[in-house]
Structures are given as C-alpha cells and as structure tokens.
Amino acid sequence: MSKSYSSRDIVVLSGLEAIRKNPWMYVGSVSEPGAHQLLWELIYNSVDEALAGTCTRISVTLGPGSCRVEDDGRGIPTEMHPTEGVSACEVVLTRLHSGSKFSRDAYRFSAGLHGLGLSCVNALSERLEVEVRRGTLYRQEYVRGTPQGPLKTAGRTAGRGTTVTFQPDRTIFRTFKNFDEELCARFLEELSFLNPGVEFILSRGRGARPRSFRNRSGIAGLLARLNRDARPLFASPLSVRLEKKALSLDAVLQWTTDREPVIRSYVNCVNTMHGGTHVRAFLAGLTQAVNRAMADSGRLAGPGEAAAPDEVSEGLTAVIDLKLAHPNFEGQTKTRLTNADSSEAIEKAARDRVLAALKKDPHIAVVIADKILEVRKARIAARRIAEKIYFRRVDKKIDEEVYKEQFGARSKNWHDSAAWITDDKLLKAHAALFKPDRKALALDVCCGSGVVGASFRGRVRKTMGLDLTPQMVELARQRIDEVRQGNVYDIPFQDGMFDLVCTREVLHLLPWPEKPMSEIFRVLKPGGQFIVGQILPYGEADGPWMYRIFKKKQPLIFNMFQEEDFRRMLTDAGFTDLQMKELRVWESIDVWIDSYETTSLHRHEIRELYRNAPAEAKAVHPFKILPSGEIRDLWRWCVFSVKKPR
Amino acid sequence: MKKLEKSRTYRNLRKAFAEEAELAFRYLYCATLADFEGQEKPAALFRELAEGGNCSAHGCLDFLRGARDPDSDLSLGRTAGNLEALARAETRQHNQTYPEMAKAAREEGLPDIASWFDTLEKAKRRHARRLKELSDE
Numbered sequence: 130m131s132k133s134y135s136s137r138d139i140v141v142l143s144g145l146e147a148i149r150k151n152p153w154m155y156v157g158s159v160s161e162p163g164a165h166q167l168l169w170e171l172i173y174n175s176v177d178e179a180l181a182g183t184c185t186r187i188s189v190t191l192g193p194g195s196c197r198v199e200d201d202g203r204g205i206p207t208e209m210h211p212t213e214g215v216s217a218c219e220v221v222l223t224r225l226h227s228g229s230k231f232s233r234d235a236y237r238f239s240a241g242l243h244g245l246g247l248s249c250v251n252a253l254s255e256r257l258e259v260e261v262r263r264g265t266l267y268r269q270e271y272v273r274g275t276p277q278g279p280l281k282t283a284g285r286t287a288g289r290g291t292t293v294t295f296q297p298d299r300t301i302f303r304t305f306k307n308f309d310e311e312l313c314a315r316f317l318e319e320l321s322f323l324n325p326g327v328e329f330i331l332s333r334g335r336g337a338r339p340r341s342f343r344n345r346s347g348i349a350g351l352l353a354r355l356n357r358d359a360r361p362l363f364a365s366p367l368s369v370r371l372e373k374k375a376l377s378l379d380a381v382l383q384w385t386t387d388r389e390p391v392i393r394s395y396v397n398c399v400n401t402m403h404g405g406t407h408v409r410a411f412l413a414g415l416t417q418a419v420n421r422a423m424a425d426s427g428r429l430a431g432p433g434e435a436a437a438p439d440e441v442s443e444g445l446t447a448v449i450d451l452k453l454a455h456p457n458f459e460g461q462t463k464t465r466l467t468n469a470d471s472s473e474a475i476e477k478a479a480r481d482r483v484l485a486a487l488k489k490d491p492h493i494a495v496v497i498a499d500k501i502l503e504v505r506k507a508r509i510a511a512r513r514i515a516e517k518i519y520f521r522r523v524d525k526k527i528d529e530e531v532y533k534e535q536f537g538a539r540s541k542n543w544h545d546s547a548a549w550i551t552d553d554k555l556l557k558a559h560a561a562l563f564k565p566d567r568k569a570l571a572l573d574v575c576c577g578s579g580v581v582g583a584s585f586r587g588r589v590r591k592t593m594g595l596d597l598t599p600q601m602v603e604l605a606r607q608r609i610d611e612v613r614q615g616n617v618y619d620i621p622f623q624d625g626m627f628d629l630v631c632t633r634e635v636l637h638l639l640p641w642p643e644k645p646m647s648e649i650f651r652v653l654k655p656g657g658q659f660i661v662g663q664i665l666p667y668g669e670a671d672g673p674w675m676y677r678i679f680k681k682k683q684p685l686i687f688n689m690f691q692e693e694d695f696r697r698m699l700t701d702a703g704f705t706d707l708q709m710k711e712l713r714v715w716e717s718i719d720v721w722i723d724s725y726e727t728t729s730l731h732r733h734e735i736r737e738l739y740r741n742a743p744a745e746a747k748a749v750h751p752f753k754i755l756p757s758g759e760i761r762d763l764w765r766w767c768v769f770s771v772k773k774p775r
Numbered sequence: 776m777k778k779l780e781k782s783r784t785y786r787n788l789r790k791a792f793a794e795e796a797e798l799a800f801r802y803l804y805c806a807t808l809a810d811f812e813g814q815e816k817p818a819a820l821f822r823e824l825a826e827g828g829n830c831s832a833h834g835c836l837d838f839l840r841g842a843r844d845p846d847s848d849l850s851l852g853r854t855a856g857n858l859e860a861l862a863r864a865e866t867r868q869h870n871q872t873y874p875e876m877a878k879a880a881r882e883e884g885l886p887d888i889a890s891w892f893d894t895l896e897k898a899k900r901r902h903a904r905r906l907k908e909l910s911d912e
Contacts (some may be wrong), residue, residue: 409813438813640886669901672894680887687887689894733811745901 135206145225145274148252152301155249164297164305167253170246171198171293176320176398177239178202179327188330191308194296201290204263207280216280218261222251238397238452254295262286273298318342322351323398323450348448352381356446359385362496367486371478375454376471378478382447384500389723390442394449396456396466402758405466407451407475412438414479419497422487428498436501439729443504508728533598538725540600543578547721549714555766556584558710559631562660562770563588569628574617575635579605589629617645625654633662640687646702653773659704662768665692671746678738681731682722692767704771711767718760779842792835799828862906869899
C-alpha cells in the first residue's frame with residue numbers, strides 16, 4: 130500500500146450542484162436515514178484508512194443536529210492539486226467523482242462511495258469544517274458546499290489524521306433533528322468487529338461518558354454476539370477463508386435451533402443488507418457441501434431429495450466479510466452487491482471448506498442433517514394446516530386440531546414470539562377500560578398464556594380462562610384462577626355468568642366470528658362488559674398490504690378487520706356503549722415471523738412486502754427497516770369496550 | 776372500412792391488452808419466487824419480459840385510444856376525462872364487483888378470501904374518492 134498519499138492521487142471528474150438537486154440519488158432519501166447516510170459516508174472514509182492499515186482510532190461526537198468524525202489516518206492531501214489550482218483537499222470536498230479511489234495506488238479495498246463520499250456530505254451540509262493534521266494543521270470551512278476561503282495552515286501539530294465536523298442541511302433533510310445515538314452505537318460496534326484492533330469511540334458532546342468499541346475477536350465475535358440468545362447446534366463455528374489478488378473472503382457460520390436465518394454480509398465493511406451475488410454464491414456453495422455430506426452419510430434417500438438453499442439456511446447464522454477491489458453495488462447506498470465475477474470463487478471456497486470441515490467432524494454433519502429434515506417436516510406440517518382449513522370449511526365447522534397443533538407448538542416460546550404479547554402498556558390499556566369491582570367475575574376467552582386475564586387482577590374478584598390448546602391451558606394456570614379447555618364457538622359456561630369477558634387478537638383467526646361474539650354476549654350478565662383488543666390497519670390504504678403480510682405470517686387468518694367492520698360486528702351482536710382506545714406498539718417483524726407456522730418462502734415474501742411497500746400504504750402506516758435489515762412495524766392496536774344492555 | 780368499435784379487432788385489442796397486463800404481473804410475481812430460490816437468470820428474464828409486457832399492453836391502448844366505446848367506459852384522452860372514467864371504474868369495483876365477489880366467497884365457505892375482497896373494496900372506495908377529489912378541484 131502506498132504511503133505517499135498526495136495530491137497526485139486525486140482524480141477530478143465533475144462538480145456538486147447535481148447532488149443538491151437530486152440528493153436522494155446519492156444518499157437514498159431526504160429524511161432521517163439520508164442524514165445518517167452522510168455520517169456513514171464519513172465513517173466509511175475513515176474505515177478505508179483503517180483498511181489500508183494506516184488508522185487505529187475513529188471517533189464520532191454527536192452534537193445538537195451536528196456531528197464530528199475524527200481519525201488518525203494519513204490525513205487528506207493538502208498540497209495544491211496539479212491541474213485544479215486549489216488544494217487537493219478542496220478538490221476532494223467540492224468535486225464530484227474526485228478522490229484517490231479512482232487510481233488504485235492509495236487503497237486496495239475501500240468502503241466509501243466512489244469519490245462521492247466527502248463531496249456529497251459537503252454538498253448536503255449547512256456547514257462543514259475540515260481539519261487535516263499532517264505535521265502542519267490545516268483548516269477550511271464550507272457553507273452548503275461553497276468554501277469560505279482557501280485551505281489555511283493553523284500551526285504545527287503532532288500526529289496525523291482528518292477531522293470533519295458537519296451539520297446536515299435542514300432545507301434538504303427537513304425532518305432531521307438529531308443523529309440517533311443507538312443507531313450510531315450499533316453501526317460503530319459492527320465496524321469494530323470487522324476491523325479488529327481499531328478503536329471506535331462514540332460520545333455525545335461535553336460531559337457525557339464516551340463509549341468505546343474495540344474488538345480483537347473479529348467476525349467470530351460478531352457471530353457470537355448474533356447468537357447470544359440462540360442455542361447453537363455445535364460448539365465451534367465453521368470458517369471459510371479465501372485470499373486472492375482482488376478479493377479477500379472471511380466468513381464464519383453456525384446453525385442454531387432457531388428458524389429465521391441471520392446472515393450478515395459486508396463488502397469492504399459496508400453492510401450489504403439486501404445481500405447480492407456474494408451471499409447467493411456463498412449459500413450455493415454451502416448447499417452443495419451440505420448435500421454432499423448428507424448423501425455420503427446416507428441421510429438423503431435419493432437425488433430428488435437434495436436440500437434447497439432456503440432449507441439449508443434455516444437456523445443458519447453467518448457473517449460474510451468480503452473485501453473486493455472493484456465492488457459494484459445496486460444504488461449509491463450499497464445495500465446489494467452485483468458483481469458476478471467473484472461468484473464462482475466464493476461458491477467454490479464455501480463448498481470446499483465447509484465440506485472439509487464436515488468430513489473432519491461427522492457429528493456436525495449429522496446435526497445439520499437432522500435440522501434440515503426437521504425443517505422439511507415442519508414445512509409439510511405448515512402446508513397441511515393450510516390444506517386442512519380448506520377441507521373443513523364448507524360445513525362451517527372448525528377443525529380444532531389445526532389450532533391445537535399450531536398453538537401447542539408455539540406455546541413453548543409463546544412470550545418470546547412477539548413483543549405485543551407481554552407489552553405492559555398494551556395490557557394496562559385493556560385493564561384501564563374496566564372500572565374495578567370487587568365482586569366481579571371475569572372470563573378470558575382464547576386466553577393463551579392468560580396475560581390479558583391476569584392484567585385485571587385486583588380489579589375483579591376472580592378471573593377464569595378458556596383455551597382450546599392443552600399446553601396453553603397449562604401456561605394460563607400459572608396466572609389465572611381457574612382455566613378450562615374448550616371451544617369459543619361453544620363456550621362451556623351458563624348464560625349470564627360473567628361481569629367481564631376479555632380477549633385479544635383472536636377474532637381474526639376465526640372463520641365465522643359472529644358465532645363466538647354471540648357466545649360471549651350470552652355468557653355475560655346484563656350490563657356486563659366485553660373488552661377486546663385487535664391489531665387493525667390504519668385505514669383503507671394499507672389494508673391490502675397488511676392483509677398479505679398477515680396472511681403469509683399466519684395461514685389461519687380469516688379476517689383483516691378494519692375499524693368500521695369491527696365496530697359493526699360489535700353492535701350487530703347487540704352490544705352498546707362502544708368506546709375505543711387506540712395505541713401504537715412497535716413490533717419486531719423478524720421476531721414475529723420466526724414462527725412455527727410461517728414458511729421460509731413466506732418470510733421472504735413478507736420482507737419483500739416491507740421493502741416494496743406501496744406508496745399509499747407507506748403514507749399512513751409507519752415502519753422502519755434498520756441498516757442491519759431488521760424490520761420494525763408500528764402496529765395500530767384498537768382496544769374496544771362494549772356493554773351488554775341491561 | 777368498418778368502424779373500429781364495431782370490429783372483431785376491437786374486441787381482440789381489448790383481450791390482448793388484458794392478457795398482456797395479466798402476464799406482466801405474473802412475470803413480476805414469478806420473479807420474486809425465483810429470487811427466493813436463488814434463480815438469478817430466470818428472475819432477470821422474468822423482470823425483463825414484464826417490462827416488455829408493459830410496452831405491449833400500452834401498445835394495445837395506443838389503438839384503443841382512438842375508439843369511442845360507451846359500454847366499456849374505457850375513456851382515454853385528456854386527463855380531465857380520464858380522471859372521471861377511472862373514478863367510475865374504481866366506483867364500480869367498490870360498489871358492485873367486490874361486494875358480489877365477497878358474497879360469493881362467503882356462500883362458498885371461503886371467509887378468508889371474502890375478507891380479501893372486502894379489503895379491496897375499501898381500497899377501491901378510497902381510490903375513487905381520491906380521483907374524485909382531484910377531478911373536482
């Protein structure tokens with residue numbers, strides 16, 4: 130790697146106005162994520178110095194609406210540029226497609242946008258100050274990309290490095306307020322695993338204690354972090370390494386008892402959250418290795434039974450750290466790699482190294498094979514659920530077995546299967562709708578683990594529960610006074626027994642909800658209250674989109690109610706005094722879809738639905754796709770209270 | 776020469792339009808499935824053909840644009856008229872098509888599909904409203 134990083138390394142291609150005109154083309158969006166993208170670009174520039182082996186410390190300081198990134202790298206060249214008549218530093222900051230990454234002498238691998246990084250940040254900043262330390266201290270200030278004077282010397286300085294302080298331009302990033310500290314922390318921590326030994330520091334201005342991220346464990350440490358709450362199928366992860374002239378691959382992988390694959394891929398330290406050619410090639414090689422090992426040990430009956438990549442990747446946790454001299458990405462924010470030239474080498478390396486490891490340790494081959502056969506069994510079961518529904522539908526009878534099978538399996542980790550189940554705020558919203566009555570008898574129908582019924586504790590004399598699934602009945606007994614097994618279509622209690630009936634997120638799973646509604650009405654005393662919580666679309670606009678997501682997650686969904694439907698259903702059943710409380714609860718979609726009844730194809734389709742959400746749905750329904758690829762959705766919960774007339 | 780509206784070719788153009796549009800969406804759907812299987816080449820081909828289908832479907836509309844067919848209400852001309860005609864089409868789906876489909880699905884014991892038609896019905900109601908708001912401006 131060349132140490133003489135000088136003005137000669139900077140190549141000029143064009144000017145800045147284009148960026149301010151079409152900022153989203155360069156940073157993906159003009160909202161919060163776009164402003165953060167500016168910060169990522171600066172950090173990537175420093176990371177490029179670390180990749181070149183010339184930087185050991187990168188620190189990020191967040192201020193109100195601004196940010197400073199400092200590194201101890203070589204410092205941007207400050208000499209006059211041979212053809213531009215200004216300092217090389219100014220060229221890098223003001224000319225589009227300028228920078229050393231066009232001539233390959235200064236960097237072997239680089240993460241930053243190709244010559245867009247610094248100029249892009251500068252163009253989209255209200256103010257930017259650059260400070261370069263190369264024995265001499267240099268400073269220059271910019272306003273919206275325009276220099277407020279030439280690069281000036283400001284005395285001598287020890288050490289080397291670059292410091293950039295900037296404020297994203299609010300006339301462009303209108304909704305931007307501050308940098309998200311947690312997001313930055315996760316970003317830097319991830320980088321600390323990819324650049325072992327380099328220290329990443331995050332601080333929030335004066336007074337606050339800085340957080341330091343430094344890891345010597347590398348991507349193996351990141352893998353262990355990702356598997357923190359999972360149960361691995363074997364002790365030490367497998368690793369795949371490949372070193373070629375324009376390519377360096379380092380990957381670690383392990384299978385766990387989970388289902389949803391967790392695959393983190395990086396190209397020159399950039400998180401390719403939407404994968405791309407490298408991930409596909411890696412999985413293809415892995416699949417070949419696993420199939421070969423399964424065939425050799427006689428676990429597969431015939432050639433038609435070969436495991437598909439999606440079966441092999443169930444429960445897989447992998448970190449793929451690829452360095453490429455000439456990466457090609459889809460879009461400037463680099464979420465997907467498109468290079469096909471390196472696919473073959475990656476596929477072969479993954480196949481050969483993993484196969485060798487499986488041959489060396491046959492025990493690992495056996496547990497992976499078991500996992501794949503289990504996945505296959507679950508998939509057949511999931512399909513059977515869908516088929517069973519349709520066989521029984523015509524006579525309007527519900528096949529209890531379908532529900533028992535699914536919720537029996539899910540009872541094992543019920544409380545971990547979604548955040549809403551135990552969300553305190555949500556439970557309290559249900560309870561708050563009931564005026565405490567020391568004599569009241571309550572019933573929680575389709576009670577699951579009984580959390581809703583239990584939230585009325587102290588407000589009622591006694592709570593009873595009803596659920597179809599024996600395992601759920603057992604769980605509910607830990608929380609509710611008395612629990613019976615039974616069907617909501619035929620509630621096993623006398624007329625007019627209860628002062629309160631509650632249920633939550635159940636009626637959409639029932640093909641003919643009017644019947645259970647009339648059963649609930651029947652068992653209530655005159656004047657008794659029914660409290661029911663339900664996730665509803667925000668309106669007409671996100672209905673079709675939400676319907677598809679929910680139906681793919683849960684084949685037992687029969688109704689995507691909208692608020693007007695739900696109100697009508699309650700009043701049609703004879704209830705009066707309708708009140709509704711609305712709450713918004715963030716849900717992790719990754720956790721929610723990692724579920725027994727959701728096939729890997731459906732999980733893939735759900736992710737695609739979030740990525741390609743129609744504009745009319747996005748306009749009303751908030752959700753986030755984090756830089757790591759995780760999806761969080763702000764669900765609209767409506768908690769209704771109605772009364773049976775006296 | 777026969778008037779286009781009365782010709783067999785007119786009906787064929789409408790059929791060709793419907794089939795090309797249908798095929799384009801099928802291609803896009805299949806491309807997502809191919810992505811899942813990691814089948815890169817078929818996925819790319821499907822997307823390319825969908826784009827071509829888009830052009831073919833619009834090519835049919837190029838001819839249909841000249842026709843006047845009150846039965847089909849397929850008005851293609853100035854935007855003011857298009858807004859009204861499209862609002863009528865969405866209203867028809869909302870008032871008639873989807874309620875009928877939902878009813879049939881319930882009668883046939885397919886409540887989840889009925890709920891899908893209900894959902895579309897509401898989306899159509901909103902579309903019609905938005906088109907109408909704009910055309911009233």
